[in-house]
Structure formats: C-alpha cells, structure tokens
Amino acid sequence: xxxxxxxxxxxxxxxxxxxxxxxxxxxxxxxxxxxxxxxxxxxxxxxxxxxxxxxxxxxxxxxxxxxxxxxxxxxxxxxxxxxxxxxxxxxxxxxxxxxxxxxxxxxxxxxxxxxxxxxxxxxxxxxxxxxxxxxxxxxxxxxxxxxxxxxxxxxxxxxxxxxxxxxxxxxxxxxxxxxxxxxxxxxxxxxxxxxxxxxxxxxxxxxxxxxxxxxxxxxxxxxxxxxxxxxxxxxxxxxxxxxxxxxxxxxxxxxxxxxxxxxxxxxxxxxxxxxxxxxxxxxxxxxxxxxxxxxxxxxxxxxxxxxxxxxxxxxxxxxxxxxxxxxxxxxxxxxxxxxxxxxxxxxxx
Numbered sequence: 001x002x003x004x005x006x007x008x009x010x011x012x013x014x015x016x017x018x019x020x021x022x023x024x025x026x027x028x029x030x031x032x033x034x035x036x037x038x039x040x041x042x043x044x045x046x047x048x049x050x051x052x053x054x055x056x057x058x059x060x061x062x063x064x065x066x067x068x069x070x071x072x073x074x075x076x077x078x079x080x081x082x083x084x085x086x087x088x089x090x091x092x093x094x095x096x097x098x099x100x101x102x103x104x105x106x107x108x109x110x111x112x113x114x115x116x117x118x119x120x121x122x123x124x125x126x127x128x129x130x131x132x133x134x135x136x137x138x139x140x141x142x143x144x145x146x147x148x149x150x151x152x153x154x155x156x157x158x159x160x161x162x163x164x165x166x167x168x169x170x171x172x173x174x175x176x177x178x179x180x181x182x183x184x185x186x187x188x189x190x191x192x193x194x195x196x197x198x199x200x201x202x203x204x205x206x207x208x209x210x211x212x213x214x215x216x217x218x219x220x221x222x223x224x225x226x227x228x229x230x231x232x233x234x235x236x237x238x239x240x241x242x243x244x245x246x247x248x249x250x251x252x253x254x255x256x257x258x259x260x261x262x263x264x265x266x267x268x269x270x271x272x273x274x275x276x277x278x279x280x281x282x283x284x285x286x287x288x289x290x291x292x293x294x295x296x297x298x299x300x301x302x303x304x305x306x307x308x309x310x311x312x313x314x315x316x317x318x319x320x321x322x323x324x325x326x327x328x329x330x331x332x333x334x335x336x337x338x339x340x341x342x343x344x345x346x347x348x349x
C-alpha cells in the first residue's frame with residue numbers, strides 16, 4: 001500500500017438530510033491533509049461485500065444540498081454475523097486505513113463503540129432526525145426534520161380552522177420526542193404528546209376534556225402533534241416487517257396517531273383527522289443549519305483522526321464543536337429535556 005495515508009467513510013442506519021454534506025466535508029478536508037479517502041458502500045455491509053469507491057473532489061462536489069447519502073446505507077450489523085467483527089478488522093487492515101469515520105445514529109454508533117473496544121480505529125459523526133444521540137446537543141438531520149414537521153403543522157392548522165376539526169399529526173422520533181416537542185412549540189400546537197410522558201388513562205381523559213373545552217369556548221379547532229413512540233395506556237403501537245439485511249423480523253413504530261384519533265373522536269364527539277409524515281421527514285434537501293453542522297462535524301472528524309482520538313464522536317456543545325466518548329452514546333438514548341417541553345406546555349389548550 002506504500003506510504004499513502006487512507007481513511008474510510010461509511011453511513012449506517014436510516015438516511016437523513018445532511019449526510020452528503022458531512023461526507024463532502026470529511027473527504028475534502030482529508031485530501032487537503034494528504035489522505036486518500038475510501039467510501040464504503042451501504043454501511044458496514046460494504047466491508048463484507050468488498051464494495052468500495054475512491055472519494056475525491058469530483059465525486060464530492062455539488063452534493064452539499066443533496067438528501068440521502070451517495071454511499072448508500074443499511075442497518076446491517078457486523079455484531080449479528082458469525083465472525084463479523086473479525087471481518088471488519090481484517091478489511092480495515094487490508095485497506096490500510098488510518099481511521100474509519102462512521103456516520104450513524106444511536107444504534108450504529110453503539111456498534112462502533114463495541115468495535116472500538118476490539119481495537120477498530122473509529123471516529124463517529126452523529127446523525128439522526130431523532131436527535132437521541134448522547135454527547136451532543138444536536139445531531140445532523142434533526143433541524144431539517146423539525147422544519148418539515150413545523151411546516152406540516154402550519155398547513156394542518158389552516159385546514160383544522162376551516163373545517164372545525166381536531167387535526168393530529170404523527171411524527172417520527174422512536175422513543176424520544178425531540179421532533180414533536182420542537183415542531184409543536186414552533187407551531188403553537190394545542191397539545192404535544194411524547195414518549196417521555198406516557199399517555200395513561202388520566203392524561204388521555206385530560207387531553208379529551210381540554211379539546212372539548214376549547215370547542216365550548218368557541219375555539220372550534222385544535223392541532224395535536226404525537227410522537228410515534230408515545231406510550232398509549234401502557235403500550236406502544238408497532239407493526240412487524242422483515243429485515244432482510246439482518247435476516248430477522250423487526251418491529252417498526254407507527255400508527256399511534258390513527259389509534260389516538262379514533263379515541264379522541266369517540267370520547268369528545270369532535271371530528272378528528274390524522275396525518276403522518278412518516279419517511280417524508282427523512283428525505284430531501286437539508287436546511288442551512290444541518291449543512292453547516294455537517295460541514296463542521298466533517299472537519300472535526302478528520303482532526304480527531306489526525307490526533308488519534310479514536311473512540312470519539314464529533315459533538316456540538318453550546319456554540320462550539322468538540323468531541324464526546326462513544327462510550328457515552330452506548331449508555332442509551334438521549335431523552336427530551338423536560339424544561340424544553342414545559343415551555344411548550346404553557347401554551348396548550
């Protein structure tokens with residue numbers, strides 16, 4: 001392999017806006033610093049399929065505003081494959097990589113931490129619309145998802161008011177209500193329902209009474225935003241689907257909006273309609289904030305590799321770019337800060 005220094009880059013887990021901006025920044029910064037950059041296709045799976053491409057200025061030009069990832073992604077995990085970690089380590093050695101940059105959410109970065117414990121020279125870049133990665137204030141993709149959800153809520157409000165309805169919007173976020181909280185706050189939603197605050201029988205009754213009182217006061221419309229992972233009377237609403245990459249069946253959150261809408265209409269007598277943004281939140285052009293954050297994270301990732309600070313993720317702390325240990329990410333998801341929710345709650349009803 002000679003004296004050429006190389007780094008690898010892969011994107012794992014779900015796609016989100018801003019991935020290409022981070023790939024661009026990491027690649028161009030690495031080239032400026034004398035590295036060759038190997039793009040690994042379709043997440044960890046590319047290391048098993050020997051599916052790589054050389055990333056250069058030409059390949060990464062004009063992609064800062066593109067959604068998705070030019071490298072492809074998957075939820076494939078080497079930890080679920082017999083001898084998987086050894087395959088990863090052997091391939092990284094064969095490619096003669098100085099370091100590997102992994103763009104991922106909580107799941108992918110937890111895998112990265114476990115691989116780091118096996119001596120993989122890995123640096124993480126946090127990306128997820130859910131914003132549930134510990135160790136950073138924001139992850140790539142979150143601000144775009146909030147913007148999309150806010151615009152949807154704004155549009156639903158005009159329909160709710162025109163038709164005198166309760167309009168309910170279900171948003172993503174898995175088991176953390178960041179998107180629901182911030183989009184609902186920005187819209188002035190009349191109620192925001194998040195996984196951190198289970199919707200038990202008492203709270204459900206309170207929600208219905210609040211909606212009825214609004215109607216009695218002459219405010220004959222309401223907008224409610226609900227996170228997909230809300231506990232509805234002790235249960236999360238899920239559906240199963242086949243995960244062919246990992247040869248198993250996975251549970252996919254979704255559908256709580258429809259169930260809740262039927263309950264609200266039955267209990268209040270108010271005409272209720274439900275919408276779900278689903279994958280629309282994850283696709284398309286990243287907002288300026290996510291492009292800038294991804295760019296800063298991409299530059300920082302190369303600095304961490306140069307400093308041999310492996311086992312770290314790039315992080316936003318306040319207004320500064322720093323790093324946090326992957327071990328922090330592996331402790332579990334980051335829940336919504338309750339003080340942020342309380343600010344939004346002041347304007348319910």
